[in-house]
Amino acid sequence: MDSAAIADLSDLDTAARVAELRRRLAAMPGGGPPAAARSTAPTVTVPVVAAGSGAPVVSAPVERAEPTAPAAPVGAPAPAAVVPGVAVPGSVAHLLPGGVLPAGHVTAVSGSATLRVGLLAAATAAGARCAVVGWPELGVAAVAEQGGRLDCLALVPDPGPDPAxxxxxxxxxxxxxxxxxxxxxxxxxxxxVLAGRVRAAGAVLLVGAGWPGAELILAGRHCRYGGLGAGAGRLASVSTVVHCSGRATPARTAEWVAAG
Structure with a gap:
């Protein structure tokens, strides 16, 4: 099994910390700007040599053809607008605008740790490159069990005194x-300031409860467990009630079942 990239930054100063993070980012599948930015830019620059490696940074422009949609029949309803963002578990998708965690937004996630793991698993399974900051207790095996790709996941368990x-x-x-x-x-x-960086990068930032200015809120609560008998058995699934609310999003609730 591939292991997630782990950046130990506890003994590094700020400059070394930034260089190490950029080296890790360059080594992850895909490289370059976030998916949301790539989807709207016809030409991007992809770094092919990691900064801080001792070698000069070489950048290569990559042309990306803009997709052309087929012409709609006369009188047909206009297709729904595609919202750029990061994939989520299927049973949670209808709670969110466009069925994704919207790019350029800050979303607060509270309650169930299983919900956070499920969001990571769905995102990495779809090829999104993700990082977890300041969660040393996270078990990457749980992400893999939910179908996530560990080669698309970077861990920064100790970000130092300034996680932002x-x-x-x-x-x-x-x-x-x-x-x-x-x-x-x-x-x-x-x-x-961070919200501005999120918008400029076209990325998704998931924060905890009480974060100022979060545009969406996802709250998870475990409601039942599958596979357990009367004090015995193997945990086969965890059911979580997920409640979504936001500034321009109607409050909605769904049940999501994650494998145990």
Whole structure:
């Protein structure tokens, strides 16, 4: 089994921390800007030599053809607008605008740790490059059991005294960055700066409860467990009630069943 990339930053100063993060980003599948940005840019620059490796950085322009949609029949209804973003578990998709975690938005996730793991698994399974900051207790085996790709997942268990600075670097090259449940909320002024970085990068930032300015809120609560008998048995599934709300999103609730 592939292992997730783990960046130990505890003994590094700020410059070395940034260089190490960029080296890890360059080594992840895909490279370059986040998926949402790639989908709208006809030409991008892909770094082929990691910064900080001692070799010069070489960049190659890559042309990306714009998809052409077939002409709709006369009188047919207009197709629904495609919302750029990161994939989520299927039973949760109808709760979100466009069925995805919308790119350029900050989303708060609270309650169930299983929900956070499920979001990571769905995102990486779809090829999104993700990072988890400040969650040393995360078991990557749980992500793999939910179908996630560990080669698309980077872990920064100890981001140092300023996790927001680490997040700013990661947003430049990844599709999704998740802050662990133990990472405290920042001041509103700092949150606004990070939100601007999220929009500019076309990435997704998942934060904890109480984060200032979160545009969407996903709250998970375990409701039942499958596979357990009267005090015996193997846990086969975990059912989670997921509640979604937001500034321009009607409140909705769904049940999501994750494999145990």
């Amino acid at each position: 600075a680490v997040v700013s670097v990661l947003l430049d090259g990844l599709d999704l960055v998740l802050l662990g449940p133990g990472v405290p909320a920042v001041a509103p002024s700092r949150a606004r």
